Amino acid sequence: MSILSSAVDVLRCFSSTRHDVTVTDLVTLLGMPKSNASRLLRAMRDEGLLETVGESKRYRPSLLLNQVGHLYRFAASLIDRADAIVGRVSDQIGHTGYISVRRGNEIVGVTAHPGRHALRVVTSIGDRIPAFASSTGRALLARLSDEEVRALYPAGFTPPSATAPQDMDELLARLAIVRRAGFAESHDEAVHGVRAISVAVGDPTTGDEVALCLSFPAATVEPAERLAIIRSLGQGAAEIAALIQDKRFIPLNLSIAETAP
Amino acid sequence: MSILSSAVDVLRCFSSTRHDVTVTDLVTLLGMPKSNASRLLRAMRDEGLLETVGESKRYRPSLLLNQVGHLYRFAASLIDRADAIVGRVSDQIGHTGYISVRRGNEIVGVTAHPGRHALRVVTSIGDRIPAFASSTGRALLARLSDEEVRALYPAGFTPPSATAPQDMDELLARLAIVRRAGFAESHDEAVHGVRAISVAVGDPTTGDEVALCLSFPAATVEPAERLAIIRSLGQGAAEIAALIQDKRFIPLNLSIAETAP
DNA sequence: CCTTTAAGTTCCATTAAATGGAACTGAAGT
DNA sequence: ACTTCAGTTCCATTTAATGGAACTTAAAGG
Numbered sequence: 001m002s003i004l005s006s007a008v009d010v011l012r013c014f015s016s017t018r019h020d021v022t023v024t025d026l027v028t029l030l031g032m033p034k035s036n037a038s039r040l041l042r043a044m045r046d047e048g049l050l051e052t053v054g055e056s057k058r059y060r061p062s063l064l065l066n067q068v069g070h071l072y073r074f075a076a077s078l079i080d081r082a083d084a085i086v087g088r089v090s091d092q093i094g095h096t097g098y099i100s101v102r103r104g105n106e107i108v109g110v111t112a113h114p115g116r117h118a119l120r121v122v123t124s125i126g127d128r129i130p131a132f133a134s135s136t137g138r139a140l141l142a143r144l145s146d147e148e149v150r151a152l153y154p155a156g157f158t159p160p161s162a163t164a165p166q167d168m169d170e171l172l173a174r175l176a177i178v179r180r181a182g183f184a185e186s187h188d189e190a191v192h193g194v195r196a197i198s199v200a201v202g203d204p205t206t207g208d209e210v211a212l213c214l215s216f217p218a219a220t221v222e223p224a225e226r227l228a229i230i231r232s233l234g235q236g237a238a239e240i241a242a243l244i245q246d247k248r249f250i251p252l253n254l255s256i257a258e259t260a261p
Numbered sequence: 262m263s264i265l266s267s268a269v270d271v272l273r274c275f276s277s278t279r280h281d282v283t284v285t286d287l288v289t290l291l292g293m294p295k296s297n298a299s300r301l302l303r304a305m306r307d308e309g310l311l312e313t314v315g316e317s318k319r320y321r322p323s324l325l326l327n328q329v330g331h332l333y334r335f336a337a338s339l340i341d342r343a344d345a346i347v348g349r350v351s352d353q354i355g356h357t358g359y360i361s362v363r364r365g366n367e368i369v370g371v372t373a374h375p376g377r378h379a380l381r382v383v384t385s386i387g388d389r390i391p392a393f394a395s396s397t398g399r400a401l402l403a404r405l406s407d408e409e410v411r412a413l414y415p416a417g418f419t420p421p422s423a424t425a426p427q428d429m430d431e432l433l434a435r436l437a438i439v440r441r442a443g444f445a446e447s448h449d450e451a452v453h454g455v456r457a458i459s460v461a462v463g464d465p466t467t468g469d470e471v472a473l474c475l476s477f478p479a480a481t482v483e484p485a486e487r488l489a490i491i492r493s494l495g496q497g498a499a500e501i502a503a504l505i506q507d508k509r510f511i512p513l514n515l516s517i518a519e520t521a522p
Numbered sequence: 523c524c525t526t527t528a529a530g531t532t533c534c535a536t537t538a539a540a541t542g543g544a545a546c547t548g549a550a551g552t
Numbered sequence: 553a554c555t556t557c558a559g560t561t562c563c564a565t566t567t568a569a570t571g572g573a574a575c576t577t578a579a580a581g582g
Binding site (some may be wrong): 002003004005007008011012014015016019020043044047048049053054055060061062063064065066067068069070071072073074075076077101103108110125126203205206207208 | 263264265266268269272273275276277280281304305308309310314315316321322323324325326327328329330331332333334335336337338362364369371386387464466467468469
């Protein structure tokens with residue numbers, strides 16, 4: 001195996017709950033000999049991928065990674081555009097907004113705008129959640145054909161809550177609604193008491209696809225405000241879709257939004 | 262040379278003006294054989310460091326790098342704390358705020374909060390500017406001894422503008438003022454018409470040091486508002502310094518702020 | 523203070539991967 | 553159909569990575 005692969009394994013060890021690693025962390029997490037772990041961490045630091053934390057033996061991601069990672073949103077300029085829209089809507093409504101991408105059958109948050117309200121939904125960038133059981137996920141899955149969706153779940157899936165799709169048939173039925181409505185909605189799925197509304201848009205030239213989402217406590221949002229969120233997100237996404245000529249974009253169908261709960 | 266070193270060279274090719282690279286880019290930028298460039302980019306993509314842009318032969322940083330890079334601010338929790346303070350002050354004052362770190366004799370922006378005013382200072386994350394010719398840089402340099410500062414400039418420096426320090430003696434004289442005043446100030450140095458005010462704080466346990474900065478158009482800020490900025494930044498930094506027991510922190514001396522222009 | 527254990531580093535022969543020149547493929551323009 | 557340029561694959565050579573064990577350091581226990 002290439003040292004590159006080991007280096008990436010090290011990077012994958014970092015998470016929102018593990019901000020730095022030591023030689024023994026690598027030995028236990030990756031099962032590598034400590035001689036390797038020791039040299040690898042030092043090499044990565046010498047090359048500038050990692051930094052040592054003060055004088056300790058702890059290693060954390062470097063400023064270089066921070067800067068290069070920061071470029072991602074510009075390299076994938078769709079993300080930057082979508083983030084601007086979500087930021088605007090989040091500011092206007094006051095609830096938490098974020099944008100997510102799909103990797104296989106999982107959804108990863110990329111940027112977030114915390115809401116202004118005391119009771120707000122907190123999202124953590126970089127965490128992975130199942131695509132089928134979230135509004136962002138279904139907004140993105142709705143851009144695929146039923147066959148492609150089935151292919152993502154060769155072994156089916158286990159619903160995390162009663163309001164999530166319970167099986168493939170229910171998922172496909174809900175995706176069909178998303179395709180007609182132009183937005184996806186969730187209620188009590190990942191987090192109890194939380195609703196979320198998402199729309200998806202994609203860039204045909206790069207193949208990138210993102211979901212724009214607003215998430216809020218179910219109890220505090222009146223039907224009129226819910227419609228306002230749907231309208232704002234839908235219009236914002238439509239602007240992007242027009243700009244980048246996303247032919248698969250599903251325009252909003254407000255009459256469905258009004259009848260649905 | 263290790264492939265790790267080449268991979269990092271590739272990452273360093275990315276910048277705010279180069280969001281993706283091709284095989285030939287690497288050949289010209291790094292002078293490597295194209296056989297290497299081709300395999301290296303593919304290997305980095307296969308390992309998850311890079312992504313291909315759609316179906317093209319262009320490579321950009323990956324989502325993984327975005328996520329790991331994002332952790333930097335939490336791993337270096339001083340940055341997160343400082344960012345919260347600057348965000349609060351920026352919101353309150355309405356002008357652009359950002360935080361920076363020093364790498365050798367250069368300053369790198371890490372996070373930014375754009376101001377609300379129509380005429381606002383725009384900062385670009387990740388760009389490097391000379392430490393001696395910026396308020397953030399001098400706030401950080403003031404934490405070093407004169408000998409350490411001299412050691413950073415073995416060959417002296419070239420002032421970028423008339424209001425920047427013109428030579429080492431002037432720089433040291435201005436750092437001495439920063440050490441008494443507890444804040445650093447710039448005017449027309451990097452950008453004409455722009456003033457900036459910075460304070461620095463450091464974490465003794467990790468060795469991290471950051472500068473908190475507010476930057477604004479010189480023409481639109483009255484003396485009273487300037488004092489308010491200095492007070493807010495100084496108090497915010499003092500909170501952090503107390504929390505993390507930064508013994509080298511320089512408390513604000515408002516009487517100097519009032520006499521200086 | 524000395525002992526014990528854990529954590530990290532260095533050494534070395536073995537094994538595996540990276541290198542660069544050149545030949546090859548494929549696509550874009552003339 | 554020809555030319556040109558970008559990118560990929562091949563192969564023998566060179567170079568680096570590997571993992572076991574010995575060694576050094578640092579913290580915990582008596």
